[in-house]
Amino acid sequence: MTLIAFLVAGDVPHPAAVFAIMAVLCAWSGLYVRWLRRADGTRPWMTLLDAGVLAGLGLSAPLTVPAGWLADGRSWLLPLVAFACVGYQYYARPLVGAAAATIVVAAAITGTVRALPGGAPGDSLVTACWTGVVAVLARILWTLVDRGGRRADAMAAKAERARSQLLEQEGKQVAERDHNRSLHDNAAQTLLIVGTGQETGPPGLLAAEARANLKALHTWGENRPSRTDLMEGIRDLAGQYPLAVSAIGPPRLTLPPEVVLAFTDACREALRNVVKHAGVDRCEISVTGSSKRFQVDVVDTGHGFDPAKVPSVRRGLRGSIAGPVAMVGGSTAIGSAPGAGTRVTLRWSVDAQEAPRRSPGSPLMTEAEFLVGLRWAVVVIALTILGSFSMGRHLDAYRPLAVQATAYGVLLAIAAAEFVLILTRGRWGRMRWPAAALALGASAAACASLPPGGAGTAANWAFGTVGWLGVAVLLDRRFGWLIGFLAVHETINLTALLVSGGRDLDSVLNFAAGSITTIGFPFATGIAATVLRGVAERAEAQRKEAEAHSRAAKIEAVRHEVWQERYADLSVTVAPLLAGLAGGTLRPDDPEVQRLCWIEAARMRRLFAETDDVDSPLLHELAECVDIAVQKGVKAELKAHGDLGPIPREIRRALTEVPLAALAKAGTRARVTVIDAYGVVSVTVVSDCGPVRIPEQPEITVVVDDLVDENEFWVEATWRNPSSQQ
Numbered sequence: 001m002t003l004i005a006f007l008v009a010g011d012v013p014h015p016a017a018v019f020a021i022m023a024v025l026c027a028w029s030g031l032y033v034r035w036l037r038r039a040d041g042t043r044p045w046m047t048l049l050d051a052g053v054l055a056g057l058g059l060s061a062p063l064t065v066p067a068g069w070l071a072d073g074r075s076w077l078l079p080l081v082a083f084a085c086v087g088y089q090y091y092a093r094p095l096v097g098a099a100a101a102t103i104v105v106a107a108a109i110t111g112t113v114r115a116l117p118g119g120a121p122g123d124s125l126v127t128a129c130w131t132g133v134v135a136v137l138a139r140i141l142w143t144l145v146d147r148g149g150r151r152a153d154a155m156a157a158k159a160e161r162a163r164s165q166l167l168e169q170e171g172k173q174v175a176e177r178d179h180n181r182s183l184h185d186n187a188a189q190t191l192l193i194v195g196t197g198q199e200t201g202p203p204g205l206l207a208a209e210a211r212a213n214l215k216a217l218h219t220w221g222e223n224r225p226s227r228t229d230l231m232e233g234i235r236d237l238a239g240q241y242p243l244a245v246s247a248i249g250p251p252r253l254t255l256p257p258e259v260v261l262a263f264t265d266a267c268r269e270a271l272r273n274v275v276k277h278a279g280v281d282r283c284e285i286s287v288t289g290s291s292k293r294f295q296v297d298v299v300d301t302g303h304g305f306d307p308a309k310v311p312s313v314r315r316g317l318r319g320s321i322a323g324p325v326a327m328v329g330g331s332t333a334i335g336s337a338p339g340a341g342t343r344v345t346l347r348w349s350v351d352a353q354e355a356p357r358r359s360p361g362s363p364l365m366t367e368a369e370f371l372v373g374l375r376w377a378v379v380v381i382a383l384t385i386l387g388s389f390s391m392g393r394h395l396d397a398y399r400p401l402a403v404q405a406t407a408y409g410v411l412l413a414i415a416a417a418e419f420v421l422i423l424t425r426g427r428w429g430r431m432r433w434p435a436a437a438l439a440l441g442a443s444a445a446a447c448a449s450l451p452p453g454g455a456g457t458a459a460n461w462a463f464g465t466v467g468w469l470g471v472a473v474l475l476d477r478r479f480g481w482l483i484g485f486l487a488v489h490e491t492i493n494l495t496a497l498l499v500s501g502g503r504d505l506d507s508v509l510n511f512a513a514g515s516i517t518t519i520g521f522p523f524a525t526g527i528a529a530t531v532l533r534g535v536a537e538r539a540e541a542q543r544k545e546a547e548a549h550s551r552a553a554k555i556e557a558v559r560h561e562v563w564q565e566r567y568a569d570l571s572v573t574v575a576p577l578l579a580g581l582a583g584g585t586l587r588p589d590d591p592e593v594q595r596l597c598w599i600e601a602a603r604m605r606r607l608f609a610e611t612d613d614v615d616s617p618l619l620h621e622l623a624e625c626v627d628i629a630v631q632k633g634v635k636a637e638l639k640a641h642g643d644l645g646p647i648p649r650e651i652r653r654a655l656t657e658v659p660l661a662a663l664a665k666a667g668t669r670a671r672v673t674v675i676d677a678y679g680v681v682s683v684t685v686v687s688d689c690g691p692v693r694i695p696e697q698p699e700i701t702v703v704v705d706d707l708v709d710e711n712e713f714w715v716e717a718t719w720r721n722p723s724s725q726q
Contacts, residue, residue, distance in 0.1 A: 017063040028053050044096040047088060051100035054084050058104060061111035079516040081108045082131045086524070089138035101135035133384065134521060140377045187213040187574060188604040189272070194581065194588045195598025195664075196632035206588060210581035228254050230294075233264035234285055241271050242281070249287030253294060255348075262324035263296060263346055266332070269320035270298040270344045278302025278342065293349040301341040307334050321346075374529055375422050375475060382415040382468040385461075394459040403449040407442040411465055414439055418472045428473055435473045436485055439466050443489050447496035455497035456511035463493050463514065467522035475529050482526040486519050574600050595664045602628045602660050606653070616644045618652045619674060622683070625656060626672055629663040634670055636663065642676030651719055654700050655683045658717035665689040682718040689713055 032050050035043075057064075058081055065077055085101040092100060108131060190209050230253040238245035255263075267285060274283050283300040321344060322332040330348035391398075391408060398404040414435055421427065428435060446462035447455055454460055470485040497511055577597055580586030586593045605624040614620040619640050629636040647655075659672050662685040670687035692715065700719045 017060070021057065021060055021064060025053070025057060044093065047092045047096050047100050048103070050084070051088070051103045054081060054104045055107035057081070058108035059111040059114075061108070062115040065115060077111075078108060078131060079514075079520075081105070082134050082517055083520075085131055085135035086138040086521075089135060090142050094139065097135075097139060101132065105129075105132045105135070133381070134517075137377050137381060137521075137525075140374075187578065188601050190581070191574070191577060191597040191604075192601040192628065192631070195594050195596075195601050196628075197589075197594055198632075207582050207584060210578045214575060214578040214582055228257055228260060230255050230260050230263055230296075231287060233260055234267060234287065234296075237264060237268055237271060238285070240268075241275055243271065243275060244282035245271065246282070246284045247287075248284065253287060253289075254291055255294075256328075259328045259330075259348060262328045262330070263348070265324045266321045266344075266346055267296065267298055273342075274298075274300045274302065277305070294347075296346040298344040298346075299341065304336045304338050304340045304342055306338060307336055372422065372425075374525070375418070375472065378468055378472045378475065378525060379415060379418045379422065382411075382465060382472060383419070385465045385468070386412050386415060391461045394454075394461075397451040397454065397459055398449050399451070400449055403445050407446040407462060410438050410442040411462065411469055414469050414473070418469075427476065432473045432477070436470060439469045439473065440485070440488055440492065442466065444492050447493055450496065450500065452500045453497070453502040453507055455493050455500060456502055456507050456514060460493065464518040467519055468525075471522045471525050471529070475526075476533070479526055479530045483523070486523060486526075490515060490519055573603075598628065598632065598664045599660055602663070606656055606660075610649060610652075616640070617649075618647050618655065618681070619644055621652060621656055622659060622672060622674065625660055625663060626670075629666060629670060633668075634663065634666045635668060636666070636670040636672065638672045638674075640674040642674075642681075644674065644676045644681070647681060647719075647721075651700070655681065655717050655719060658683060658694055658700075658715055659685045661692045661694050662687050662689045662713070662715045665692055679721045680718055681721065682716055684714070684716045686714050687712070689715075 028050075032046070032053075035046050058077060061077055081104055085104055088097040088100045109129060190206070190213050193206070231247070231249050231251065234247050234249070238247050271283070274280065278300045280300055280302040283298065286297045286299070288295050288297075321334075325332050325346050325348070328348065330346060333345040333347075334342070335345065336342035386408070391404060395401060417435070418428075443462050443466040447460065450460055455463070466489050467486055470482060470489065474482045474485060494511065497507060502508070502511070577586065577593075577600060580593075581588065588594070588597075602625045605628060606621045609621045609624045610617070612620060619638075623638055626636045626638045663670055663672075666687040666689045668688060670685060670689070673684045673686075675682045675684070690713065692713065694715070694717075700717050
């Protein structure tokens with residue numbers, strides 16, 4: 001604008017006044033911007049002082065703007081005043097911004113009236129009044145962006161609270177899984193050794209392990225271990241088993257406590273497997289890497305095995321080695337073959353543990369809500385411009401008039417259609433492209449019927465209207481489409497100016513001054529729409545993330561409560577056995593003690609199996625029980641008939657208690673059969689178990705009878721599904 005002012009200085013009565021005023025304005029602008037940066041635009045007096053300076057500029061119109069320009073609706077001052085009024089709305093408080101805009105607009109109107117020949121109203125006066133409307137639009141735009149930002153912040157805060165709650169629940173779940181693993185690695189193993197009669201360790205070892213198991217059971221829920229040196233944990237493991245363990249690695253390896261816990265537990269299970277299955281008296285644990293990425297290898301040269309042939313019910317590799325490592329973001333690889341030894345490889349990295357989670361969602365509804373206020377502002381401006389009927393002041397100049405009237409009708413129809421779409425919460429959809437083409441066609445038609453040189457004057461009413469309709473039609477599209485639309489619109493009007501003879505400097509400067517507002521404001525509105533869409537997308541993603549976290553937290557809370565109930569039940573039955581074994585009051589070679597230990601170990605295995613995602617939970621849980629019977633030397637088999645559909649967990653527990661009691665006393669053979677037919681589920685056990693004592697189960701019917709002789713018994717538990725129609 002300063003350049004335009006200098007170029008037109010030769011056409012005004014007092015050129016020196018133009019130079020002096022613009023010099024003062026430039027100096028003030030630099031000082032004002034510096035103040036704004038220091039005070040963050042929060043001091044009202046600064047804004048009002050700037051408004052006073054611009055008011056003086058508006059009052060200087062008789063000295064700085066050629067009278068002929070004002071009479072034809074041209075002025076280089078008005079775009080400058082308009083942008084200042086818009087800027088106030090973006091950084092000043094509402095009342096201060098309104099006051100500043102009122103001062104500047106009033107001064108611009110006064111200066112324009114004084115500069116017009118005879119004080120007669122002209123198109124520049126209309127433009128000066130329109131600056132006030134533009135200031136109101138700017139306040140609306142800023143309010144929408146500000147509210148959208150606040151809403152996005154609120155959604156982000158809500159998402160963060162939900163994320164924190166979920167992390168807390170996940171922490172509880174990790175603790176539960178740690179205890180689950182601890183039960184398998186410690187208490188369940190100890191009880192299973194006794195229950196299967198395999199207690200062959202050094203004197204006092206069983207009692208020591210039972211005491212450690214009992215302590216772990218009683219202290220569950222307290223603070224988790226805080227050890228941070230993995231090498232210390234591995235060296236401690238090396239002295240706990242009848243093996244010559246060679247621990248190779250750095251002197252220290254500092255890691256998060258949960259990583260150390262998971263990897264030491266996994267190594268502990270790997271060493272147990274060496275003792276139980278490898279048939280060797282030595283192994284090696286090597287640690288390589290750093291605190292950001294490391295690898296642990298547990299290697300033995302024993303019997304080896306085929307990993308593909310390990311039954312799915314075996315939980316050692318899956319639950320006690322791979323499980324804890326996976327929970328902290330690590331990975332496990334098992335390399336083994338018959339006669340070739342075994343290598344267990346455990347890996348972990350910071351990137352794997354801290355992989356970000358994102359829950360993107362469709363932002364369409366929130367985007368529409370954020371943009372609806374902006375759509376109203378745009379359509380009101382377009383309808384106001386069309387309703388002012390500025391075309392009516394130049395009817396005699398149009399040739400032919402019908403073309404101008406047609407263009408006016410097309411643009412009015414587009415604005416009316418946008419009005420209806422907003423009311424009905426609709427969108428343009430595929431019709432936006434024909435509508436945009438019609439708007440540009442109307443722009444070209446209006447330019448074609450202008451008088452010579454009229455493209456840069458107020459007679460070109462369509463120049464300031466089409467841009468707003470482009471915003472209305474393309475508001476929800478990428479910003480590049482609006483830029484292209486405005487560029488085509490500007491090119492059409494500039495071409496019309498040049499073709500009609502407006503090649504002189506005066507006409508080009510006037511066109512450039514008019515383009516600043518007619519193209520600049522729709523352009524700025526498109527930027528605001530882009531900002532709002534970004535805010536809407538972030539807010540919607542955060543809202544969906546918050547909802548997902550909230551749902552997950554509720555689920556985890558329920559699971560946590562259920563697990564607490566299960567552990568409480570186990571404490572009642574498991575703790576006395578561990579206490580007796582630890583204190584020596586229970587003898588591991590006593591058949592009754594072995595039976596009780598076997599049952600509790602089987603119940604734990606059933607508990608672990610309840611968390612597995614399988615097609616038939618009942619069959620899966622019974623398979624765990626049968627597998628433990630096989631481990632004590634019983635030739636046991638499991639058969640199933642029927643669909644075995646969904647069965648409530650409590651019913652499954654009641655049904656499995658019957659085979660547990662029978663399998664615990666089985667001597668050499670047992671057959672478990674599950675049948676689901678006609679709405680009745682039955683679990684039958686035929687075994688040389690002798691007389692068995694079956695716990696009372698109110699939900700099911702239990703029948704016990706001798707089948708062949710006094711040692712072989714037939715036991716059946718049945719449950720009728722109340723939802724069955726049979």
